[in-house]
Amino acid sequence: MTAPIRQKWQSVRDEVRQRIHAREWPPGALMPNEADLATEFGCARTTVNRALRSLAETGLLDRRRKAGTRVAQQPVAKATFEIPVMRKEIEARGKRYRHELLSRAVSVPPAATAVAMGCGSGAKCLRLRALHHADERPYALEDRWVNLAAVPEARNEPFSEISANEWLLMQVPYTHGAIAFSATSASNAVAIPMGCKNGASLFTIDRLTWNKAEAVTKVRIFFQEGHQLHTLL
Amino acid sequence: MTAPIRQKWQSVRDEVRQRIHAREWPPGALMPNEADLATEFGCARTTVNRALRSLAETGLLDRRRKAGTRVAQQPVAKATFEIPVMRKEIEARGKRYRHELLSRAVSVPPAATAVAMGCGSGAKCLRLRALHHADERPYALEDRWVNLAAVPEARNEPFSEISANEWLLMQVPYTHGAIAFSATSASNAVAIPMGCKNGASLFTIDRLTWNKAEAVTKVRIFFQEGHQLHTLL
């Protein structure tokens, strides 16, 4: 069923992976060098290099100059998650998306937030709280701070029609960010709009976004009870 | 402070990223083709290809044959997490690691588990429950099913000294797997060994591991209250 792999570097990658799984090259073993493998596989060294590099990126191989390439002793699992725009995530599940702005106000964030964003302790930020609905059922609650020093245009944007989630992506480029996953217990302020019990266990994403040296936005998203984030290894 | 980038493909990647952030190539815009960029940057097309490929992998670019390379309209954030062996994770935080086996029994898993693992409904599995301690405080609770048809050696392994986590990694290769993150509410069976309140909100990882067409193990790990999983974007 699966189409045969035509690309040579993928064949090499698969063959190497195969040998590792077959214990031909057990964990910790030193593999032949690139030039020898290229000869054996009848291809250019560049091709072997690409294959081995891709395996090293997944953590299966450990490569060092002069020391050579070794099979990792304890491969560290690397899981890559895609964090799509909320609208797309919901529509991809075949549900209808709706965005509801709960509150919008300019204020000075609490000290902990200001520190995390690295903006002055008296800096004005725009705070937005919004619900993302899937088929009219609350799917996620978003609690966001937007740094007005970095994004002055946000002051004039109502965010009633378009979610801050999407608006920021369109308007403001970002250079880097940090993200954290955790589990939190629903407080009243969260449980009431979400329609879940107080104390319910909610999957939570915290995300901080920067543009150069300036924090753009900090957002915490609470997902409805039972929400899971999946991926393949 | 940061060492200058010597590799040309990284310079090209950074320059392209720069232009995108500067709106020189706004979202949706069509970029010049590889050959033209190679001329402009004074390098081989291969080098440009590697730079653009790396940007496409992070979701910033959208590349299609004949259609060319475009800046993504809504870059999908991709977060990569490393899921290390529990021992290393704890020791990396400067804490002392200890593994405690709570129970070990051979039995037939519940239907839902058997289905998820794709083993026959009457298949014998080894069930292990264990605590991972950090400085003698419960750090995570592991609830695992090991498919004895795939790993018969596990029947004779006590798992008192070495955790199943590490033993399986050493003994059994795997070809692929699935992983899911969620938030669960601590039942009594979890809360008591973990020393947290019943109903506490716990970050939870479910992981299913396969070797070829055979399920090797299914594990659910509950982390102590407040646990976070971090990464950079």
Next chain:
DNA sequence: CAGTGGTCTAGACCACAGG
């Protein structure tokens, strides 16, 4: 059909770190 990205090659030079 034809333009674009995807890949492969043979050869070269270099940075790094082991011995």
Next chain:
DNA sequence: CTGTGGTCTAGACCACTGG
């Protein structure tokens, strides 16, 4: 010092797909 991976090049052919 020397072997190894990391990178770069110039050129080539190919697969895919938009027009």
